[in-house]
Amino acid sequence: MTSYLELSNITKTYGHFTALENVSLSVDKGEFVTFLGPSGSGKTTTLMIIAGFEKATGGTVKVGGLSISELAPHQRNIGIVFQNYALFPHRSAVENVYFPLQMRGVSRAKGMKQAEDMLSLVGLKGFGHRHPKELSGGQQQRVALARALVFEPSLLLLDEPLGALDKNLREQMQIEIKRIQRSLGVTTIFVTHDQSEAMSMSDRIVVFERGRIEQAAAPLDIYHRPQTSFVASFIGESNLIPATICCAGNKTAKSLALGSVDYAGADNVLLDGQEVTLLIRPEHIKLSRNPVDGRRNAFMTVETIVNYGDNALVIGRAGDIPLRVRVLGADVVIIKEGEECCVSWTPDSVFVITK
Amino acid sequence: MGISLSKLTEKADIWPWLLLAPLGIYMLIFFIVPLADVAIMSFTEPKVSLANYQKVLTGALYQRVFLNTFLTAAFVTLCCLAVGYPLAYLMANSKATTAMLILLLVTMSFWTSFLVRTYSWMVLLGNNGPLIAFLQMIGVDQPPQLLFTRFSSTLAMVHILAPYMIMNIYSVMKKIDPALIRSAESLGAKGWSLFRHVYLPLTAPGIANGSVLVFVICLGFYVTPVLLGSPREQMIAGLIGHQIEEFLAFGLGSAMAMVLLVATLIILTIYHRRFGLDKLWG
Numbered sequence: 001m002t003s004y005l006e007l008s009n010i011t012k013t014y015g016h017f018t019a020l021e022n023v024s025l026s027v028d029k030g031e032f033v034t035f036l037g038p039s040g041s042g043k044t045t046t047l048m049i050i051a052g053f054e055k056a057t058g059g060t061v062k063v064g065g066l067s068i069s070e071l072a073p074h075q076r077n078i079g080i081v082f083q084n085y086a087l088f089p090h091r092s093a094v095e096n097v098y099f100p101l102q103m104r105g106v107s108r109a110k111g112m113k114q115a116e117d118m119l120s121l122v123g124l125k126g127f128g129h130r131h132p133k134e135l136s137g138g139q140q141q142r143v144a145l146a147r148a149l150v151f152e153p154s155l156l157l158l159d160e161p162l163g164a165l166d167k168n169l170r171e172q173m174q175i176e177i178k179r180i181q182r183s184l185g186v187t188t189i190f191v192t193h194d195q196s197e198a199m200s201m202s203d204r205i206v207v208f209e210r211g212r213i214e215q216a217a218a219p220l221d222i223y224h225r226p227q228t229s230f231v232a233s234f235i236g237e238s239n240l241i242p243a244t245i246c247c248a249g250n251k252t253a254k255s256l257a258l259g260s261v262d263y264a265g266a267d268n269v270l271l272d273g274q275e276v277t278l279l280i281r282p283e284h285i286k287l288s289r290n291p292v293d294g295r296r297n298a299f300m301t302v303e304t305i306v307n308y309g310d311n312a313l314v315i316g317r318a319g320d321i322p323l324r325v326r327v328l329g330a331d332v333v334i335i336k337e338g339e340e341c342c343v344s345w346t347p348d349s350v351f352v353i354t355k
Numbered sequence: 356m357g358i359s360l361s362k363l364t365e366k367a368d369i370w371p372w373l374l375l376a377p378l379g380i381y382m383l384i385f386f387i388v389p390l391a392d393v394a395i396m397s398f399t400e401p402k403v404s405l406a407n408y409q410k411v412l413t414g415a416l417y418q419r420v421f422l423n424t425f426l427t428a429a430f431v432t433l434c435c436l437a438v439g440y441p442l443a444y445l446m447a448n449s450k451a452t453t454a455m456l457i458l459l460l461v462t463m464s465f466w467t468s469f470l471v472r473t474y475s476w477m478v479l480l481g482n483n484g485p486l487i488a489f490l491q492m493i494g495v496d497q498p499p500q501l502l503f504t505r506f507s508s509t510l511a512m513v514h515i516l517a518p519y520m521i522m523n524i525y526s527v528m529k530k531i532d533p534a535l536i537r538s539a540e541s542l543g544a545k546g547w548s549l550f551r552h553v554y555l556p557l558t559a560p561g562i563a564n565g566s567v568l569v570f571v572i573c574l575g576f577y578v579t580p581v582l583l584g585s586p587r588e589q590m591i592a593g594l595i596g597h598q599i600e601e602f603l604a605f606g607l608g609s610a611m612a613m614v615l616l617v618a619t620l621i622i623l624t625i626y627h628r629r630f631g632l633d634k635l636w637g
Contacts (some may be wrong), residue, residue, distance in 0.1 A: 051541060052541075053540075073537070073541050074542075074544060077542070077543075079542075086535050088535065088553060089557070090556040090559075102551075148541075195574075318617070
């Protein structure tokens with residue numbers, strides 16, 4: 001399958017400041033791709049360059065094989081949902097959705113009918129006559145989504161659209177957006193700094209940091225096989241342990257804090273003596289009173305226990321390395337703050353990061 | 356605890372009125388009482404009757420002057436809009452320093468005394484003034500009469516009232532979320548359609564505010580039309596002054612003032628019903 005959206009070597013500089021550096025990315029038709037990264041990482045700048053509101057200093061943007069780099073925003077046929085929805089306050093919901101059709105010369109009778117149908121699709125049947133200020137945040141969001149989709153755009157761009165919603169509504173909207181995106185099959189770029197949002201919604205996550213793409217991969221790959229320490233620490237909770245490969249043939253690394261650690265695999269060729277970072281996710285570490293047979297064991301002094309009811313986070317120290325362990329709520333009773341206990345894991349849960 | 360709290364709220368109830376008192380008393384003595392006096396005079400001078408109103412509402416001269424006043428106010432409002440809208444747009448969409456400079460120019464004319472501005476126009480437009488001299492220089496043999504015409508009074512009134520229009524529209528333009536314009540562009544709007552379907556409706560409240568303000572102020576304009584305008588095309592305030600100063604017809608003048616006041620209040624009421632009066636002042 002050839003790629004549908006193609007970013008090639010996009011660079012953006014403001015004076016001496018480089019906001020984006022050689023960003024290249026291919027997105028398939030119908031794919032849901034999330035740009036994830038901290039603020040200032042370049043994810044929104046990339047989105048604005050795709051939309052045409054920012055001009056790239058270098059590089060090209062192609063959609064369906066044709067370059068759109070030279071087109072003005074209104075010529076690009078791209079639907080955008082802005083962070084604050086940007087609904088027109090002087091138009092009712094259905095008139096907002098009709099707007100892009102009106103701009104394309106669709107007659108009022110036909111366009112309003114189409115707009116009503118789109119509102120039904122996003123679950124707002126019967127709300128068309130209301131003005132934006134008479135709608136809740138979630139409803140405004142749906143109107144903005146309907147407006148960005150009604151003209152069958154070649155791309156849908158979502159710029160942190162869920163940021164202003166409360167937690168329950170946000171989860172509901174995540175499912176809604178995903179459902180609508182699937183039913184229309186529209187190629188979608190979703191920008192967020194919320195990693196759980198990225199994990200739950202995307203076909204693929206692109207992690208941005210300091211104007212570069214750190215990694216672009218499926219959510220579970222990003223989670224289990226992060227290519228850089230930044231990705232590992234930004235996505236999910238992580239224990240990052242500095243270590244040295246001591247024997248690549250035996251798949252063993254040596255860490256000052258944990259002693260020798262076996263690992264199952266790595267994505268890169270490792271050499272003896274190479275400095276690496278070992279990733280062990282907190283939920284892959286088991287907590288026990290005594291060492292467990294068949295697992296790699298270490299000792300940890302418990303410092304803090306944070307209870308969440310169904311699970312708990314145990315924070316402690318093994319040597320001079322801080323460790324975080326996720327345990328089931330019921331298991332946490334065996335341990336108290338200040339005590340020493342055993343932590344253990346299997347080689348499968350150790351992933352070697354070389355960068 | 357409960358007692359002290361209720362005492363506090365009692366105090367809080369008095370405070371606003373106490374703060375309002377100086378202005379309230381001032382307004383009562385120097386505005387409400389004289390206004391009431393005018394209202395009473397309109398019915399009692401020279402004797403108790405409705406004759407003054409009959410004259411004002413049916414007399415051909417007065418009808419013509421009222422009509423002329425309203426038409427002039429409407430025309431001045433339109434001119435202010437035509438001049439003010441592009442300038443406000445320029446202010447709202449240029450760099451901070453440029454915007455400050457324009458703002459300074461606009462408000463500077465605002466700080467200058469009313470009379471000075473009016474007399475300046477007399478100098479500029481007079482028969483020995485620079486504008487006539489310029490027209491003669493470029494070969495106009497018999498330059499038209501500029502001063503003491505409808506042209507000169509309209510020009511001066513637009514100059515004086517345009518800042519009200521500009522500031523009202525500017526404040527609305529400044530508050531427009533840039534994301535709205537971007538979103539309109541992404542949805543396919545450009546140029547004229549972007550202006551007509553998005554920008555203009557979004558700035559409409561500013562246009563309405565500015566227009567009502569300019570129109571209402573213009574209705575009661577006195578000095579400028581009297582000093583610069585044609586004597587044959589008086590506005591109502593000038594006629595009122597005329598009646599009172601020259602004919603000592605206090606009753607007739609008062610009746611005209613009351614009709615003007617009621618007309619103004621009607622306009623403001625309609626505006627309030629539609630937009631809310633509180634928005635008029637920003």
